Amino acid sequence: MIIIMKNKVKKASVQAVVLEVEALGYAAHVINGIENTVIGAVGTKDKNSLRSLVSMDGVASVMPIQQPYKLASLSTKKESSIIKIGNTEIGGNSFVLMGGPCSVETREQTYSCADSVKKVGGQFLRGGAYKPRTSPYSFQGLEEEGLKILLEAKKKTGLHIVTELLNPQNTELVNSYADVIQIGARNMQNFALLKEVGKLKKPILLKRGLSSTLEELMMSAEYIMSEGNYNVILCERGIRTFEKAYRNVLDLNAVPALKRMTHLPVVVDPSHGTGRKDLIETMSKAAIAAGADGIMIEIHPNPEKAFSDGPQSLKFHEFEHLVNEIRPYVELSKKTWSVV
Numbered sequence: 001m002i003i004i005m006k007n008k009v010k011k012a013s014v015q016a017v018v019l020e021v022e023a024l025g026y027a028a029h030v031i032n033g034i035e036n037t038v039i040g041a042v043g044t045k046d047k048n049s050l051r052s053l054v055s056m057d058g059v060a061s062v063m064p065i066q067q068p069y070k071l072a073s074l075s076t077k078k079e080s081s082i083i084k085i086g087n088t089e090i091g092g093n094s095f096v097l098m099g100g101p102c103s104v105e106t107r108e109q110t111y112s113c114a115d116s117v118k119k120v121g122g123q124f125l126r127g128g129a130y131k132p133r134t135s136p137y138s139f140q141g142l143e144e145e146g147l148k149i150l151l152e153a154k155k156k157t158g159l160h161i162v163t164e165l166l167n168p169q170n171t172e173l174v175n176s177y178a179d180v181i182q183i184g185a186r187n188m189q190n191f192a193l194l195k196e197v198g199k200l201k202k203p204i205l206l207k208r209g210l211s212s213t214l215e216e217l218m219m220s221a222e223y224i225m226s227e228g229n230y231n232v233i234l235c236e237r238g239i240r241t242f243e244k245a246y247r248n249v250l251d252l253n254a255v256p257a258l259k260r261m262t263h264l265p266v267v268v269d270p271s272h273g274t275g276r277k278d279l280i281e282t283m284s285k286a287a288i289a290a291g292a293d294g295i296m297i298e299i300h301p302n303p304e305k306a307f308s309d310g311p312q313s314l315k316f317h318e319f320e321h322l323v324n325e326i327r328p329y330v331e332l333s334k335k336t337w338s339v340v
């Protein structure tokens with residue numbers, strides 16, 4: 001159920017409703033929109049007991065939410081959520097560019113990627129220090145050493161850091177280095193991990209699972225939000241189909257479809273979504289045209305020698321070319337591209 005408060009409601013009225021919701025055995029989530037404050041009452045009890053709240057001071061209406069995802073639903077909050085990271089905003093009318101290597105390999109490699117991202121006006125340096133590899137014999141990441149390198153690159157450039165958390169045990173450690181914590185496609189339904197990051201305040205980049213539906217993606221966002229962390233950024237990164245011509249099928253239907261389901265920002269990763277360097281630029285343009293709030297691109301100083309995802313990693317001059325090519329699309333999308 002959502003309890004929609006009247007315009008310009010007093011804080012004390014909101015607080016009184018929160019207490020009543022909790023007394024009825026639900027968790028209360030206060031969501032402050034531009035026009036209205038909404039209180040999401042979530043729990044497993046019979047919802048009818050909440051209907052009586054309509055007579056409380058400051059309450060405009062009490063409505064059931066039809067979707068199984070509640071806090072993430074567009075019915076709960078009508079306007080786009082804007083997630084702030086330093087002076088950068090994700091969502092609303094902003095466009096963000098995230099770039100960097102698949103894996104943090106060396107200091108020099110990461111610094112050169114960071115310089116390249118900074119040069120083209122990106123706001124985020126991405127790079128994995130903990131890597132979810134299909135084979136246990138493949139490079140697994142530099143772990144904390146990798147996080148330290150990312151932090152040094154941040155100090156040099158001012159870029160925000162996006163890095164993956166693989167395992168609930170490393171939550172505190174990764175949280176102390178990252179500006180945005182990535183939950184990778186393979187962990188989209190690792191519910192223990194989702195609950196763990198739900199307890200943080202840190203923005204979470206939640207990547208769609210390889211074979212997950214949009215509703216499942218939304219339910220995973222709901223896991224994070226139901227713990228109190230509303231700073232969730234969704235990421236379309238391609239899904240598995242029968243098609244073998246590329247690594248994944250970048251499902252760009254997902255962008256406008258998600259925008260009709262949720263107020264959360266949607267970022268697209270055409271690097272994993274195609275797995276092919278020659279398709280990334282076109283699919284980046286298509287993602288922006290579809291309404292993406294940002295794109296994430298893998299780059300490497302020497303892709304042939306990359307420890308992971310070399311075939312889809314752009315060289316710096318290719319990345320620069322891509323960025324020049326997409327600028328008019330960002331302008332057409334009426335989004336603002338601010339630098340850090």
Ligand code: PEP
Pocket residue numbers: 102128132183184185186207237272
């Ligand atoms: C990555 O971003 O490098 C990555 C492993 O992504 P995904 O989880 O989407 O495969």
Ligand code: MN
Pocket residue numbers: 102103272298308309
């Ligand atoms: Mn990768």
